[in-house]
Every structure is written in C-alpha cells, then in structure tokens.
Amino acid sequence: MTRLGVDALLRRDDLRLLLCVGTGGVGKTTLSAALAVRAAQLGRKVVVVTVDPARRLAQAMGLDTLGHDPAAVTLTAPGSLDAMMLDVQHAFDQALSLQVEAAEAERIRANPFYKALARAFSGTQEYVAMEKIGELHRRAEVDQAWDLIVVDTPPSASALDFLDGPNRLEALARNPLLRVVLGLPRVPFGFLDAGAALATRALDAILGGRLFGDLRTFLQVFERAVLAFESNAAQTRKLLASKRAGFLVVAAPRPAPVAEAVRLADRLRDDGLPLPGVLINQVTPVVEVPEAVLASALTSADPAQQVVLEHHRSTAARRSAELAAAEPLIGLGVPAALIDLRPDVLSDLASLGRLFGGVDE
Amino acid sequence: MPVRCPLHIVTGKGGVGKTTIALALALRLARTGAKVVVAEVEGRGGLTLATGRTVSHAPRPLLPTRTGALEGVQIEARAALSGYLQRHYRLGFAADLLQLDPLVDFATRIAPGLRDILLIGQLTHLTETHPDIDMLVLDAPPSGRIGSFLGAGAGLAELTDGSPIAEQAASVMDDLRDPTCQTHVVTLLDELPVTEAIETAAVIKSLGLRLGGVVANRVRSVPKVPDPLPMAPDGIDEALWGRLTGALTAEADQARGQGAWSALLSHRTGLNVVEVAETDPSGHGLSLIADQLEAW
Numbered sequence: 158m159t160r161l162g163v164d165a166l167l168r169r170d171d172l173r174l175l176l177c178v179g180t181g182g183v184g185k186t187t188l189s190a191a192l193a194v195r196a197a198q199l200g201r202k203v204v205v206v207t208v209d210p211a212r213r214l215a216q217a218m219g220l221d222t223l224g225h226d227p228a229a230v231t232l233t234a235p236g237s238l239d240a241m242m243l244d245v246q247h248a249f250d251q252a253l254s255l256q257v258e259a260a261e262a263e264r265i266r267a268n269p270f271y272k273a274l275a276r277a278f279s280g281t282q283e284y285v286a287m288e289k290i291g292e293l294h295r296r297a298e299v300d301q302a303w304d305l306i307v308v309d310t311p312p313s314a315s316a317l318d319f320l321d322g323p324n325r326l327e328a329l330a331r332n333p334l335l336r337v338v339l340g341l342p343r344v345p346f347g348f349l350d351a352g353a354a355l356a357t358r359a360l361d362a363i364l365g366g367r368l369f370g371d372l373r374t375f376l377q378v379f380e381r382a383v384l385a386f387e388s389n390a391a392q393t394r395k396l397l398a399s400k401r402a403g404f405l406v407v408a409a410p411r412p413a414p415v416a417e418a419v420r421l422a423d424r425l426r427d428d429g430l431p432l433p434g435v436l437i438n439q440v441t442p443v444v445e446v447p448e449a450v451l452a453s454a455l456t457s458a459d460p461a462q463q464v465v466l467e468h469h470r471s472t473a474a475r476r477s478a479e480l481a482a483a484e485p486l487i488g489l490g491v492p493a494a495l496i497d498l499r500p501d502v503l504s505d506l507a508s509l510g511r512l513f514g515g516v517d518e
Numbered sequence: 519m520p521v522r523c524p525l526h527i528v529t530g531k532g533g534v535g536k537t538t539i540a541l542a543l544a545l546r547l548a549r550t551g552a553k554v555v556v557a558e559v560e561g562r563g564g565l566t567l568a569t570g571r572t573v574s575h576a577p578r579p580l581l582p583t584r585t586g587a588l589e590g591v592q593i594e595a596r597a598a599l600s601g602y603l604q605r606h607y608r609l610g611f612a613a614d615l616l617q618l619d620p621l622v623d624f625a626t627r628i629a630p631g632l633r634d635i636l637l638i639g640q641l642t643h644l645t646e647t648h649p650d651i652d653m654l655v656l657d658a659p660p661s662g663r664i665g666s667f668l669g670a671g672a673g674l675a676e677l678t679d680g681s682p683i684a685e686q687a688a689s690v691m692d693d694l695r696d697p698t699c700q701t702h703v704v705t706l707l708d709e710l711p712v713t714e715a716i717e718t719a720a721v722i723k724s725l726g727l728r729l730g731g732v733v734a735n736r737v738r739s740v741p742k743v744p745d746p747l748p749m750a751p752d753g754i755d756e757a758l759w760g761r762l763t764g765a766l767t768a769e770a771d772q773a774r775g776q777g778a779w780s781a782l783l784s785h786r787t788g789l790n791v792v793e794v795a796e797t798d799p800s801g802h803g804l805s806l807i808a809d810q811l812e813a814w
Contacts, residue, residue, distance in 0.1 A: 181660055182533015213710075359603055409533060416567050444761045450753055458751040461744035465759075466751075468741050468766045 161434035161492035163513045167196040167305075172403055174294065174396060176308045177436075178425075179407035180417045184438040188407055188496070189309035190214055190240075191512040196305050197236035198510050204239040204293060204302075207309040208282065215240075217505055227293075232506055239303065243311070248285040268371055282311035291393035403433040408486055410440055410479035415486050422489055434492040437483045441476045442497035444469065522698055523645050526655045526730065529664040530704030531714045535735040537564035539704045539794070540657040541581070541588075542807035548586035549808070552652035555589045555644065556580060559637050564657060565590045568804075577648060581804070586652075591644065595633050598640035602686065605643070631670025635687050638671070642693045661703065661718040668694060668701070669725045700730025705783065707734050707776035707793075712783050719787040731814055732789050734780055736796040740773040741766060 166172065177189045186207055193205035204227045207214070215223050218230045223242035230238040249271075253262050265271050290308060297303040361369050396402055404425050408418035418435065425432045446469060455466055480487075480495075487493050496512065526547075528540040537558070544554045555577045558565050565573050569580050573590040575597050580590035645651050659667045666673075671691035674683060693699065701722045705715035715732060722729050743766055750759035784791045792814045797803035 180532060181662070182531060359607075411533075413537065413564060413567055414533065416563075442765075444758070444765050446754075446758065446762070453753045454751045457753070459748065461748035462751045464742055464744050465748065465762050465766055468769070469762050472765065472769070 158487045159490065159492045161436075161494040163192070163195070163434075163494055164199060166403070166433055167192065167199050167201065167513075170304075171401055173297070173304065174290065174306045174308070174402040176310060176397075176402070176404050177407050178310050178404055178421060180414050183407050183409040183414050184496075185407050186214060186309045187509075188405075188436055188438060188512070189307050190218065191509045192405075193238055193240070193305075193307040194232065194234075194506055194510040195513040196307065197232055197234045197238040198514075200235040201305045202237045202301075202303045203305045203307060204241065204297075205307040205309070206241055206243060206286070206289060206293070208243045208286070208311045217509060219506070230506070243282065243286055243289060245282050245285045248288065265374070268374060286311060287390060287393050291389045291396070294393070294396060398428075398430055400431060403431050406432065406435045406486075406491075407438055408435065408483065409438055410483040412482055415483055419485050419489065422486070422491060432491055434494060435486055435489070436494050436496055437486065438496045439498045440479055440483075440495045441472060442499070443473045443476045522642075522693065522696055523651060524653045525642070525693070525696075525699040526653070527658045527668070527694075527699070527701040528656065528704060529658040529661050529701065529718060530733075530735075531706075531711045532660045532662070534704050534706050534711055536660070536704050537568050537657050538804065538807065539702075539733050539735055540655050541565070541568055542794075542804050542811055543702070544588050544653075544655040545581065545583065545804055545808040546811045546814075547653050547655070548583045548588045551586045553587040553589070553650055554653045554655060555591055555648075555651050556655045556657060557591045557593050557641050557644075558657045559593045559641075560659060561592060561594055565592075577644070577651070593637050593640050595636060598633075598636035601640050601643065602636055606686075631666065631674040631687070632683060634667045634670035635674055635683065635690050638668075638690045638694070639686055642690070658701075661714055664701075664718060665721040665725070668722070668727060672725065695726050695728075697728065700728050702730045702733060703787075704733045704735050706736055707779040707783075709779070712779045715783060716786045719789075729787065729789065732783055732787050732791050733811075733814075734776075734783070734791050734793045737776060737780075737793045738769075738773045738796050741770050743767055743770045 166175075175192060177185045177192070179185050189205055189207060193203045196203045207223065212222075215221065218238075218240050220228060220230065220240060223240055225242060225244035225247045227239035227241040230240050232238045250266070253265060253271075257265065286308065290306065293303070293306050297306065406418050406422050406425070408414045422432060422435065451466065451469070455463065458466055499508075499512070526540075526543060528536050528543065530536045530539075540556055544556045547554045556565060558573065565571075565580065569590070571578070571580050571590065573580070573592045575592060575594065577589040577591040579587070581588045641654065641656060644654065658664060671687040671694070674687040703715045703718050703722070705711040719729055719732065747763045747767075750756055754762075780791045780793065792811060794807050794810045797806060
C-alpha cells in the first residue's frame with residue numbers, strides 16, 4: 158500500500174480545491190471538516206463547504222448552524238477556517254431573482270415543479286455544488302480570502318451522481334425531444350415531431366393537463382437558468398480536471414462501500430480527474446505488538462493476562478479482516494490513508510484536527 | 519387493485535447494513551416455507567454484491583434455501599414507467615421504443631414523488647404478474663429519503679387532484695397503509711444512527727404506516743475485563759501492557775455504551791430492539807443473522 162501523506166497533500170501550494178466523494182455513511186462530512194481544520198493548522202486559508210451537516214458537527218466548529226454564506230470559525234491556528242452549508246433552495250432562488258422580474262419570480266416559486274426541484278431531482282444538489290465551487294474559487298482569486306476550498310459532496314444513491322448530475326440537468330435542457338414536447342424554441346428536426354406527439358401523449362397521460370402546464374412554465378425558466386450557469390460550469394469543470402484540484406475517495410472497510418469506491422475511483426481516472434488519494438475511514442485501531450513478543454507472552458501468561466492478550470488478538474484479527482475487505486481499493490495503487498475509528502471524534506475542533514494529525518509522520 | 523401480500527420495507531441511515539438485514543429477514547421468512555422476493559429500487563447492485571447473483575426486472579433466484587424460495591428483483595424507474603403506461607394506457611411502447619431516456623429520467627424524477635409512486639406501484643404489481651410470491655421485502659432508500667419515498671403518494675395525490683397519476687398514488691398509499699405492510703428501521707447503536715432511527719420511526723408513524731421492528735446491526739459484545747487488571751506478563755513492558763489493557767477497557771466501555779443507546783431507542787419507538795451481533799466484515803453469515811431475527 159502506498160501511503161497517502163495527508164499533511165503533505167494539504168501543504169501543496171498549488172492545491173486549491175479538495176473534494177471528498179463516496180457513498181453515504183462512510184464519514185465524508187466529518188472527514189471534510191477534519192481535513193479543513195488540519196489544513197488551517199498547517200497554515201492554509203480554508204473554506205469548507207458541507208452538505209447537511211449533523212448539528213453536532215456545526216457545534217464542534219463553534220457554530221449554532223451553518224449558513225449558506227461562509228462564516229468564520231474561531232480557531233487558534235496559523236491559517237484560518239470558514240465554513241458554509243450548501244443550500245439548494247437558496248441558490249435557485251438567487252438564480253431565479255437574477256433571471257426574471259419579481260412578480261414572475263413569485264409565481265414560479267409557487268410552481269410545484271420549482272418547489273420539488275431542490276428536493277427531488279437528482280442532479281440539482283450536484284449542480285448547485287458545482288456552481289458554488291466555481292463561485293468560491295472566483296471569489297478567492299479576487300480577494301485572496303481563501304487558498305483552499307474543501308468540499309463535502311452531497312449524499313446520493315450513487316457516488317457517481319456527483320459527476321453525472323450536472324450533465325444530466327444540462328442534457329435535459331438541451332434535449333430536442335423535450336423541447337418539442339414542451340413547446341420551447343427548438344432546432345428544426347422534422348423527424349422528431351411524430352415521436353414528440355407520442356411523448357406528449359405519454360406525459361399528458363402521466364401528469365394530467367394542469368400539471369403538464371405547470372411543467373412547461375417551469376421549464377421555460379429552468380432552461381434560462383441552466384444556460385446562464387453554463388459558461389461558469391465549463392470553467393469549473395476545467396478547474397476540477399486541473400492540478401489545482403484533487404478528489405479524495407472516502408470508503409469504510411466493508412464490501413459494499415469499497416465496491417462503490419472502486420467504481421468511483423475508476424470513473425475519476427477515466428474522466429481524467431485528479432485522484433491524489435483514497436481515505437479508508439472507520440478502521441478498527443489496534444496496539445502494535447510484534448508477533449514474537451505476543452507469542453512468548455502468551456506461553457507464560459496467567460488466565461487474567463490471557464484475557465487481555467486474547468482481546469488484542471481478536472482486535473488485530475478484526476482489523477486484518479477490514480483491511481482485506483478494503484483490498485480492492487488499496488489494490489488500485491492510489492495512495493491510501495487508513496483512518497482509525499475513534500470514539501467522540503466530533504466533540505470539538507481539536508479532536509477534528511487530530512483525526513488527521515496522526516496520519517502523516 | 520394489486521393482490522396484497524405481506525410487504526416488509528427495510529430502511530436505515532446509509533452504511534448501517536440495510537441490504538444485509540433485508541436479505542437476512544427474507545431468509546428467515548423463507549424458512550417458514552414461503553416464496554420471498556427481495557427488491558432493490560435504486561440499482562445500486564447491493565443485492566448482487568451481497569449474493570454474487572445478478573438481479574433484473576424479473577424475479578430470479580438469489581440464495582439457495584432448504585425450504586421456501588428466496589428471489590431477487592430490481593425495480594427500475596424506466597421499466598416502472600413503461601409498465602405504468604402499458605397497464606393504464608397501452609402506451610408501454612412509447613417509453614420503450616423512443617429515445618426517451620432523458621425524458622423518462624425527467625418525468626420520473628422531477629414531478630414530486632412520481633418516480634417513487636411508479637417504483638412502489640411496480641413493486642406491488644409484482645404479485646399480480648407473479649401470483650406465487652408469498653412475501654415481498656424491499657431494500658428501501660436510506661432513512662434520509664424514506665419519508666419522501668413512502669409519503670410520495672400522499673403528496674402527489676394532493677398535488678395532482680384528479681390527474682391520472684393521482685389514482686395510482688392513492689392506491690400506492692392504500693397498499694402501504696395496509697396492515698400487511700410493515701416498515702423496519704435498521705441502525706447501529708451509536709449516537710448519530712440512533713438519533714436518525716428515532717426520527718425515522720416518527721416519520722413512518724406520521725405517514726400512517728405500521729412500524730414493524732427496529733434492528734440494531736453490528737452490535738459488539740462486551741468483552742470480559744479481569745478485575746483487578748493483571749500485571750504485565752514476562753516479555754511485555756509496562757507501557758505496552760498499559761496500552762493493551764487500556765484498549766480492552768475502552769472497548770468494554772464502548773460496548774456497554776451501546777446498551778444505553780438501545781434502551782433510548784426502545785423507549786422512544788415503543789418497540790423491542792432486535793440486536794444482531796457483529797459478524798466478519800467479509801459479509802458471510804447471513805444465515806447467522808437470520809437466526810438472530812427468529813426472536814423478532
């Protein structure tokens with residue numbers, strides 16, 4: 158296993174953007190916060206973007222709640238730390254206000270599809286995350302407030318959604334058939350008309366007339382918003398593929414998260430996105446005892462001593478089984494860091510910082 | 519109206535082992551001689567990963583059982599939409615023949631709850647096309663999304679007032695509120711998952727659905743700690759020995775801490791917590807887990 162030097166990575170001057178990706182339940186949010194705290198301890202000016210943090214994490218950072226604008230976290234460190242939460246509804250409201258007049262904006266806010274967009278449409282959170290990343294980066298270039306952006310990616314059915322979501326929204330806005338169905342201005346493809354009639358019938362059958370009407374209204378605005386985001390999105394994508402960005406794939410040492418992490422790592426590499434390392438979180442910690450020492454101690458141990466030694470054995474066996482489960486991920490040859498499971502890791506900033514303080518010698 | 523058969527919905531916070539518990543529950547139910555079908559709805563391949571067998575739109579064997587049968591099926595939005603269009607409008611070919619992927623994706627995801635209604639509808643419809651199925655187990659979305667998933671019918675029925683899908687939405691809610699349908703919550707005995715499990719149980723009840731059971735997965739046994747702690751044996755220095763005994767007592771404290779979370783969970787949900795012991799992380803031992811669910 159090539160060991161990932163987390164401190165060395167966080168010290169890299171050229172690294173401006175770090176994204177934690179992985180399935181739910183592996184500790185992405187905690188690790189993003191911990192990486193941000195550690196980076197600030199190493200002198201970076203950091204802003205961390207989290208998605209739906211547990212209340213306790215916000216509290217650990219000394220904030221009652223996280224807002225949608227970066228707020229300073231009080232931290233005694235050479236660097237600085239700001240934290241913010243991704244707020245999809247707010248981001249769309251903002252975009253909407255820029256696109257249309259107040260009266261129309263009000264009407265659209267009442268549109269059921271608009272209301273559902275933030276919650277229901279897979280891809281929305283990812284889209285907004287991309288947009289926010291781009292915005293923070295542009296701001297950082299101008300006022301130098303930050304030199305590192307750490308991003309905790311949205312929880313989704315598949316970790317790949319983070320990469321696919323934004324494209325899905327855009328493909329949708331540009332889908333010629335959809336445009337015909339919804340009566341949007343379109344490219345002239347006559348052969349689509351027959352299909353469109355059928356698709357219109359299908360949509361009408363599912364949704365009914367009123368809802369279908371709401372959908373058209375919504376999409377006309379939605380299209381404008383998506384196209385307006387677009388030029389920025391291209392820049393953000395370029396940033397993500399550059400050496401200034403790095404993705405960290407997070408997994409827990411169990412078969413399902415590891416399989417998902419491997420898929421994700423493969424995909425990042427296929428897309429030419431930088432993958433400086435993988436983080437294997439929640440590994441059972443074990444005290445290191447040379448096997449020879451253990452074997453000789455066991456021969457002379459009384460029953461009470463044996464209980465202690467046997468417990469050590471079973472803990473070591475559990476850790477080995479976990480590492481075996483993580484092998485498909487470690488085997489990719491990407492530098493990996495093992496992060497031990499610790500009780501009460503989130504109690505305060507110092508404990509968050511320690512999560513990575515011990516990883517790098 | 520679909521023929522109703524017992525439906526067990528299994529949810530929980532991401533990473534707590536929903537798929538494992540869903541499979542173990544199905545295995546336990548199959549032991550009574552029933553033909554049980556486990557369904558997954560998000561195409562994550564969890565069933566395939568756990569069993570090594572592929573799952574598709576039609577139920578196919580997942581695990582060998584001595585009695586009964588255990589099959590797996592994947593409920594997918596696209597197939598659910600064409601199924602719905604076919605059943606109600608003879609329009610299944612519309613979704614199948616046309617290059618409708620983005621449109622299907624859109625229609626089934628953006629309309630609030632539409633996708634979920636279609637998925638649940640397709641699941642309950644299985645018993646019509648496969649009357650030999652005795653029980654269904656759903657490896658459901660994680661608890662963060664379960665409220666909107668199971669409550670989609672109520673929301674959609676309200677929104678669409680009289681549109682064609684409203685009828686489907688209402689019928690899905692009827693199926694979910696039927697006494698034969700139970701929702702189970704899987705958790706770990708730790709602060710965050712227990713907090714989320716308690717919230718999830720409340721959400722399920724508020725939707726008018728029946729809360730079946732609460733399963734605490736990967737429960738660690740409390741190790742025996744010698745009292746007093748022994749001195750270091752020959753060959754191990756005091757410092758190292760201190761760390762070894764410290765690890766043992768810390769583990770014991772932590773394992774005992776699970777008891778408090780279990781008690782809180784039981785108190786707040788009003789249900790007995792079914793505890794499932796931690797097994798080897800390589801994932802074998804479904805049968806062992808099914809044994810522990812017998813008492814449920």
